[in-house]
Amino acid sequence: MSTAIFTRAIVRQIPDSIEDSEAHVYNEKHGLSPVEPIDLEQAREDHAVYTQTLRDLGLDVTVLPADESLPDCPFVEDICVIAGNRALLTRPFSETRRGEAAAVKEVLIDLGLEVHQVDDEEAFLEGGNIVFTGHEFFVGDYSICDINPGIEFMRKTFPEYPVHGIPLAEPEYHLKGVICMAAPGVMTVWENDWGFTAWEAIQEKSKFTYEPIWTPDSRIIDDHTGNVIYFNGNLIHCLEEEGPKSVKIFAEKLPHLNRVEATVGELANVDSGLTCCSIIF
Numbered sequence: 001m002s003t004a005i006f007t008r009a010i011v012r013q014i015p016d017s018i019e020d021s022e023a024h025v026y027n028e029k030h031g032l033s034p035v036e037p038i039d040l041e042q043a044r045e046d047h048a049v050y051t052q053t054l055r056d057l058g059l060d061v062t063v064l065p066a067d068e069s070l071p072d073c074p075f076v077e078d079i080c081v082i083a084g085n086r087a088l089l090t091r092p093f094s095e096t097r098r099g100e101a102a103a104v105k106e107v108l109i110d111l112g113l114e115v116h117q118v119d120d121e122e123a124f125l126e127g128g129n130i131v132f133t134g135h136e137f138f139v140g141d142y143s144i145c146d147i148n149p150g151i152e153f154m155r156k157t158f159p160e161y162p163v164h165g166i167p168l169a170e171p172e173y174h175l176k177g178v179i180c181m182a183a184p185g186v187m188t189v190w191e192n193d194w195g196f197t198a199w200e201a202i203q204e205k206s207k208f209t210y211e212p213i214w215t216p217d218s219r220i221i222d223d224h225t226g227n228v229i230y231f232n233g234n235l236i237h238c239l240e241e242e243g244p245k246s247v248k249i250f251a252e253k254l255p256h257l258n259r260v261e262a263t264v265g266e267l268a269n270v271d272s273g274l275t276c277c278s279i280i281f
Helices: 016-020 022-029 040-056 095-110 148-157 193-205 244-253 265-270
Strands: 008-012 060-064 080-083 086-089 114-117 130-132 137-141 163-167 179-183 186-190 211-215 229-231 234-237 258-261
Touching: 008 040, 008 095, 016 040, 040 060, 040 265, 060 095, 080 095, 080 130, 086 095, 086 148, 095 114, 114 148, 130 179, 137 148, 148 163, 163 193, 179 193, 179 229, 186 193, 211 244, 234 244, 244 258
Parallel strands: 008 060, 086 114, 137 163, 186 211, 234 258
Antiparallel strands: 080 086, 130 137, 179 186, 229 234
């Protein structure tokens, strides 16, 4: 499996308008629990600690300023997919999020990356719905839109990597809400119907072998605690108080990694996980 070294990250600060995040609209549409109010001061403190954690692990972090016209702008993961020196700027399903790409694009160009962009009105793609293993991409296939045009952009931008659609069911709309890379060749997989379905599809479609680490059903307990960040031998995962069962599983299954606890804190109220708040490359 890939042992690529990651050196940089992009994060974006939190606007006051985060209260108008798409999570409110989505939860209301699907009859889910209303989004909890956000303590902005605490959210910004949590985000600063998250950012410093990335720096402490050796990444050069670019911090973009918040944009009040873009309530979801801290969730930079959705805006870009990077492999090697190539970046693909995505096209989120929600029209209100598409303005987030401009600031990220400017950073990537300044850093010398080869930047591509999804520019087809029929194509939708979000980074949180894409898992890159180092050898191939998995993209969540859900009912709210046709992912195939977006997958075609992936294939054109990264022709050396296979791209596979993996079934998802509403209300889950991001593949990283079901599986995440936890180490080279190792995935966290949620122990629920979505996770079982995704894992079966991965085994069926992939020519590579992966080991699953089953984490508690996010719909019942330990919400979001299977959502982890792996790079350079480091595993960033939830705080023990947020998900004691998941933390115990990580310690038992991945004792060789440098395991670091972190939290998105208040941003969990708008359905954020750890991966949502950074682009790491």
